[in-house]
Amino acid sequence: MTAAPIETDVAIIGAGPIGLFAVFELGLLDLKCHLVDILDRPGGQCTELYPEKPIYDIPALPIVTGQQLVNQLMEQIKPFNPQFHFSEMATSLEKLADGRWKLKTDAGTEITAHVVVIAAGAGSFQPKRPPVPGIEHFENAGDGIGVHYAVRKMETFRGKDILIAGGGDSALDWVINLAPLAKSLTLVHHRDGFRAAQHSVNQMRELEKEGKVKFHVASVKAVHGEPGKLSGVTLTGADKSEWRHEADAFLPFFGLTIKLGPIAEFGINLHENLIPVDTARFESQAPGIFAIGDINTYTGKLKLILSGFHEAALMSQAAFHIARPNEKLRFQYTTSSSNLQKKLGVS
């Protein structure tokens, strides 16, 4: 499914704190932004890894949690009405004849922009894949069978022998939700204790008592079957004993990890998975493609949120000249410019 192509000034890959602040700096210069992020909400690592953890080194904020910082940034950029494309992965970047760039996503979104800003942190969040040899041959095997890292349609798992691994909220939630439709449901975890919310654990224990769920302190050591058709796994127990367990579907839930992802195939020069940029414009070696935040590298680079904010401001000045080649950039302060205050909706 391909939606109508989008035309805008700037396409930003990554809606973490730096991508969000870039919207502000670009917005002051009247540049409109579309943002693409593989996560289903803004904030990147701040909200995915440490929403509740305090950050102490944001200038003028003695203490702020990851979630609070992102909430504040979302409020700050609201006047500029950025358009978000969540749960989409930026998959390709193509230079058009008129000098603009076309960014495509795995959901079929196409964004044509004068400037592309890569603010992708360490890359894209992807499900952790258990280090079981050959597991990849059973991924994307079809509805309700093989290895799945997410449940899209519960109904596809009806009547199946399901094995779930993990001890967090996702693992327990899916045990509870899939048990009523499964032919059998087995949960394995490396300990007889769970990180998941207590009420979920209680519900799981209840299902176990009723015989609707089997739980083993064990881990998956091997997967079996023809490629594309899982037949079962080998489990290893706490006492190192091993046994075979039949399953149509294996659902590992160990959260997300960061992989560079398709950025590696954009044709941009990379150095150890980072994008080298100059420190005046924060532009990659491809004119019109900028990189800010943790994804870039230059002499003296520090992976700090505050460095990314600075990079966003300088990048925006350079981006303006590309997007508005015939206009003069007027540098103004938000404290004194009624023009900027109007854009911010405060005067």
Add this chain to the structure above:
Amino acid sequence: MKIIATDRQGKVHQLEGREHWSVMEILRDAGLDVAAECGGACACGTCHVYVTDGWYDKLPEPSESEIDMLDMALAVQPGTSRLSCQITCSTETDGIKVTVAPE
């Protein structure tokens, strides 16, 4: 103080620990391919190591939050698995043996 670390390729490295630094920082700075995505906040589970040769029992017990976070790590082996960002280098850890867990 030494850290004897085995990387994912099975190569053994003798590393110099630094007082009050975490084992994760030493492994990462030595280029042992420890992702440590959250930077040492006990929030991601990607600095997972196996503490071997009797060293596990010599360390202070893991905190509740580390035990919780290990639920999101891969290939956990009870009795050896720890998050290396939660192990602090000291004279008590001199000679500690760790193996970087698979990813």
